[in-house]
Amino acid sequence: MRIFNTLTRRKEEFVPLEEGKVKMYVCGPTVYNLIHIGNARPMIIFDTVRRYMEYKGYEVNYVSNFTDVDDKIIKKALEEGVTSEEISTRYIAECKKDMEGMNVKPATTHPLATQEIDGMLDMISTLIDKGFAYVAGDGTVYFRVKRFPEYGKLSHKNLDDLQSGFRTLKVSGEDQKEDPLDFVLWKPKKEGEPFWTSPWCDGRPGWHIECSVMSRKYLGEEIDIHAGGEDLIFPHHENEIAQSECCNGKLFARYWMHNAFLNIDNRKMSKSLGNFFTVREIGEKYDLQVLRFFMLNAHYRSPLNFSADLMESSRSALERIRECASRLADRKKNAASASLTEEEAALLKEAEKYTAAFEEAMDDDFNTADALAAVFDLVKFANTNVTEGSSAAFAEGVLGILTKLCDVLGLILEKKEEILDEEIESLIAERQAARKAKNFARADEIRDELLQKGIILKDTREGVKWQKA
Numbered sequence: 001m002r003i004f005n006t007l008t009r010r011k012e013e014f015v016p017l018e019e020g021k022v023k024m025y026v027c028g029p030t031v032y033n034l035i036h037i038g039n040a041r042p043m044i045i046f047d048t049v050r051r052y053m054e055y056k057g058y059e060v061n062y063v064s065n066f067t068d069v070d071d072k073i074i075k076k077a078l079e080e081g082v083t084s085e086e087i088s089t090r091y092i093a094e095c096k097k098d099m100e101g102m103n104v105k106p107a108t109t110h111p112l113a114t115q116e117i118d119g120m121l122d123m124i125s126t127l128i129d130k131g132f133a134y135v136a137g138d139g140t141v142y143f144r145v146k147r148f149p150e151y152g153k154l155s156h157k158n159l160d161d162l163q164s165g166f167r168t169l170k171v172s173g174e175d176q177k178e179d180p181l182d183f184v185l186w187k188p189k190k191e192g193e194p195f196w197t198s199p200w201c202d203g204r205p206g207w208h209i210e211c212s213v214m215s216r217k218y219l220g221e222e223i224d225i226h227a228g229g230e231d232l233i234f235p236h237h238e239n240e241i242a243q244s245e246c247c248n249g250k251l252f253a254r255y256w257m258h259n260a261f262l263n264i265d266n267r268k269m270s271k272s273l274g275n276f277f278t279v280r281e282i283g284e285k286y287d288l289q290v291l292r293f294f295m296l297n298a299h300y301r302s303p304l305n306f307s308a309d310l311m312e313s314s315r316s317a318l319e320r321i322r323e324c325a326s327r328l329a330d331r332k333k334n335a336a337s338a339s340l341t342e343e344e345a346a347l348l349k350e351a352e353k354y355t356a357a358f359e360e361a362m363d364d365d366f367n368t369a370d371a372l373a374a375v376f377d378l379v380k381f382a383n384t385n386v387t388e389g390s391s392a393a394f395a396e397g398v399l400g401i402l403t404k405l406c407d408v409l410g411l412i413l414e415k416k417e418e419i420l421d422e423e424i425e426s427l428i429a430e431r432q433a434a435r436k437a438k439n440f441a442r443a444d445e446i447r448d449e450l451l452q453k454g455i456i457l458k459d460t461r462e463g464v465k466w467q468k469a
């Protein structure tokens with residue numbers, strides 16, 4: 001398996017630190033709003049990387065954080081007149097719902113920055129003790145970038161170039177830094193902000209230190225893969241490397257993977273530009289499996305432009321796979337004969353070549369677009385060779401291959417309508433529980449949510465019944 005490593009700018013053969021195991025950290029979202037489909041790109045991509053690793057027999061320890069202390073969260077809390085914690089708790093729950101909708105597996109651990117402050121104080125103290133960090137007059141702790149000669153190795157930036165760029169870009173607080181390149185590890189609280197006590201001042205951590213600490217705690221000092229969107233290469237990941245390698249005295253991560261942006265009209269989709277769609281909005285219009293397909297139909301290192309046309313073609317392409325799967329299931333159920341004929345046995349063997357093509361594509365830096373092409377070749381094969389006269393075993397065998405490959409991509413072959421009933425039932429159960437607990441607000445919210453999906457609830461003597469509007 002070869003992975004394109006941002007660190008070396010080459011595809012490299014993947015060799016895990018420990019045989020059969022993968023330690024992987026993916027930078028997660030800052031939770032102050034519903035996630036947009038740009039944020040969904042790394043989630044879907046690295047979930048697929050994980051699934052493929054698991055398919056290859058690796059045990060994957062997959063850690064992805066939620067950044068739950070940040071200026072944007074504080075701002076939103078002030079706007080709503082609630083605590084930052086209320087905001088982050090709400091949007092973590094919403095994010096998890098979106099992840100489930102996109103069939104992104106929960107991480108092995110989803111650490112929260114605010115629960116890991118002790119580890120951050122510990123790492124910052126070590127960095128100060130080793131001379132890699134210093135405390136300024138107001139209690140801000142800075143990382144001393146010049147003490148780390150390898151700074152810039154991930155983003156392939158040269159310290160001198162960085163320095164001259166910074167000289168023209170003086171920002172506030174700059175005067176108390178020893179060097180304009182130095183970055184914040186800990187900063188003093190401002191009025192009304194959440195804070196923690198520390199040896200330096202009451203305050204809160206800088207963003208970069210969070211990931212260095214959470215990665216070390218849940219995966220160890222050295223990990224196999226660190227991943228995120230390409231905007232994180234500099235400064236976030238560069239700073240994580242500086243902190244972790246100076247603190248631990250070891251290489252931090254062996255392989256650095258970065259996805260390219262999801263764009264709209266060739267501009268990065270982002271909250272600040274306002275040119276985004278939330279996953280929730282897309283989910284109202286499409287089965288989120290269509291979004292997953294759309295993401296996987298491009299290479300993760302290529303920019304991807306979002307458009308209604310591409311979503312429509314993703315929808316019909318996914319439909320083609322699903323129709324094939326449903327026809328194979330039908331054939332399996334209604335076949336006249338049970339066991340394989342000699343000819344079918346040979347054909348089934350031949351069909352394994354699609355698995356080989358799929359693996360070859362995925363082994364080449366997770367080329368999901370080519371992997372999908374192999375899936376479509378299999379669909380074509382199935383449509384030609386599994387006919388009314390086929391045996392149940394043959395239909396089952398071909399369906400088995402199709403399901404196996406789609407599972408790796410996290411594509412669910414059942415149609416949304418088929419799973420909708422379960423979803424409705426579980427929402428109804430949640431509403432009943434809310435009513436029992438006298439949480440009528442939540443109960444009403446669920447009724448409205450169902451209504452939006454076109455489901456009308458009726459309270460009857462036999463319990464709650466539902467019907468489509």
Ligand code: AMP
Nearest residue numbers: 028029030038039041228229261262269
């Ligand atoms: P944020 O909440 O902005 O820190 O983003 C969380 C993750 O989403 C990071 O890995 C970002 O790099 C990634 N991300 C944000 N916007 C986009 C986009 N338009 N395309 C691809 N990835 C993105």
Ligand code: ZN
Nearest residue numbers: 027028211236
């Ligand atoms: Zn991070």
